[in-house]
Amino acid sequence: MKNVKTAVGGAMLLAAAAWSAPALAQGSCAEPVKLGGVLALTGAQGTIGKVIADAGKLAVDQVNKAGGVKGCQVEFVVRDDTSQPSVGLDAARYLVDVSKVQAIVGLVGSGTALQVVNSVSVPNKIPTVACCAVTPALTRMAEEGKTGGYFFRTIPTARSMALAHAQAAMDKGYKNTVIMYINNDFGNGTAPDAKTALEKLGGKVAGVVPYAENQPSYRAEVQKALALNPDSLILIGLSADGTTILRDWFSLGGTQNVILHNTMRSPDVIKNVGERFLGKAVGVDNGQASGPSADAFNKDFQEAYGRPAVGPGLHTMYDATAITLLAMQAAAKLDGVSIRDALRAVQDPTGVEVQAGVEGLKKGLDALKAGRKIRYVGATGAFRFDRNGDVTGPMLTWKLNGSEIVTEKVISLEQMNALGTKAGF
Template identity: 30%
Template sequence: MTHTRRQFIGTIGAATALIGAPSILRAQAQGTFRIGALCPVTGSGSPFGSGMQKMIIAAAEAVNAAGGAAGRKIEIVSEDTQTSPQAAVLAAKKLIDVNKVQAVLGTWSSGVSLAVVPLTNDANIILMNTSGAPALSVPPANAKGLSYRFQATNDRFGRAFAEICEKEGFKRPATMAFNNASGVGNTEGFRKAWEAKGHKVVESVVYEPNQPTYRSELQKVLAANPDVIVTGSYLADTTIIMREWYQSGQPVKWVMPGWAASPDLVKAVGPDVVEGIISVDSVSNENAPSYKAYDEAYRKATGQPGQSNVYAAMTWDMVHAVALAIEAANGTDMAAINAKIREVSNPAGQQVYTYAEAKEALKKGKINFEGASSVLDFDQYGDVTPDFGVFFIEGGQLNRRYVVKI
């Protein structure tokens, strides 16, 4: 008891000394810039979350090794979203109120990002996410322009589908979409891009989740005699659709997002059924020097190749973008930093790939940071446009044939 009280008095004494000597206090506060790493370490995002978090820490180390940003060290506070909006909100509250972070990085899955963004908006700090939902681009989610997305939107997936269909020489595409924002976003994005090329979509069907069969939906689509069917679908419904389509015996090609046409789909329906399906997923900016730096850091931290986690490349870039904006703003005023994010990432300007290089170049003039996940050019909504890998399912394996840029 006495001991505790003595400690308590000691703490008060120290606190008084600090208040009495404002220069010490100020030096400490000025010395760091705190970032919250809010990643899906557990839950359905767990295959990616731990790597994402490690790359935030690794990128911060790279920044600090180069002398920090605007003279400040980057300090990371990590939390787990559990891939659940409820847990993510609690963790974000703690990061903002207790740890006083000035940016939250690394939210995964649209539900989580949409739940966290009101909190970061209220606190007037930056949120950087890896989610696809179109709603994250516009108000209310992005009312203050403080939210940045490092993953492709569903609409961009649709545009990539259109590029692929043109390249593969398809003439009569039809679409099938799971009835939610993401599924319909994919196929609507496709339709807009395809019609802009002067072509027509021969049939489109939006279907409901949890149906015992999708045979009538398929029948309607197949009756239009498409040569390819483009989907905005998920694993469960795609499994049923694939089996029923195979049994229908009508030949047609498929273009699907990577989260539906995954190795799990091959396992569920067998390699014969999915042979030739084109699976599309965003890929990192793999030929850039920035990717090389990321890949090295990722291998060092996890023992895995950087290619195994596209989201970790995104979080690596997040720290770089924030740190360069702090450096360019030469201070920690949030409005000033936010104003600089596009300036350091988008063209024109000298192309730079690492933090140390970028910091040097920034002294001479405008820079254009090219990330490991994409060339990292933010549009007016804070969205980027990554490249898309085109995988063909052959003999049960997903083989990447080429990369599409949109």
């Protein structure tokens, strides 16, 4: 069932959507288990954020069909951060103070994640599992003991993206690459590492050009980049801004040798830029695992939403949601400390393997109810949170085959580790 609520957060009107299954009325529980989601449904990241939200909703729907958490149905309360960190902070506060959620997932933007973790997750002891925030600042916070262990993410950090950008430029033989990047926590956490990695791998960086988000035109920044006479472009930005930059880049005669961030791995971006301009383009993204669990998610997403599971954040959002709900089932009680500790417990390498999909999640929920250990292997494959709540994983490069987004190359975890060593990371 879907109903929409609204509330005022700060000076802005924020929309909240709550999803749960009709089985709530069957009622072994007076109230549903509540999971919060802070997601960019509008604004610069809205195009991809709405689809990412669907991936989280799919996991909630499947857990509800599998019997729910502790025999209760799950209500997924999602609030729109409008792609702005300050609004995301208000959204998270609302979820905790008003909706009384027991955990939070989502967090598309790094700036939003930093504010939410620092000001909401830690002081309120709310486990928070990000699908998409890649800033290394969150790792530093964890290393300094500032997250209290309440922050986790299912996506590799920005450093992995930076290495993949550099390797893509080397694979293509580009000799003089300009890097354009969004001037926020996300871009500032990725662009310097991309420059370092490319130079350490033997490439040359013509220059680095920052840009401010949410501008109607980027002609001035593009002209500055073109004045460096690059033979290629690495573009680190969001889907909306990236679309505008690419239009300006091509209209001003920029090369079609472009390397795009995972935020632009979207059919909407391809359509709005024009596939005829992107025939030589490649992009980077997290490497999706193959195998039955990944296949199950891809199939279920296609059936649920009538579109392929291709795009940034879909697999990682599903896993962020699914593993949080499994942890809530495993927790001794539904409080922050218990859920936080259970997030690692449901990754036990000696446990029963649990995969994506209704039957897979039911297997996990039933095993936990019976007191057995489980190992969640999700849409992104097997992963484990390290002491900072981070994960590592393979990366990929993608390209266009006509209008279809296809994988060009997979960079294995072992290869990623070797690249990191060569780059001095």
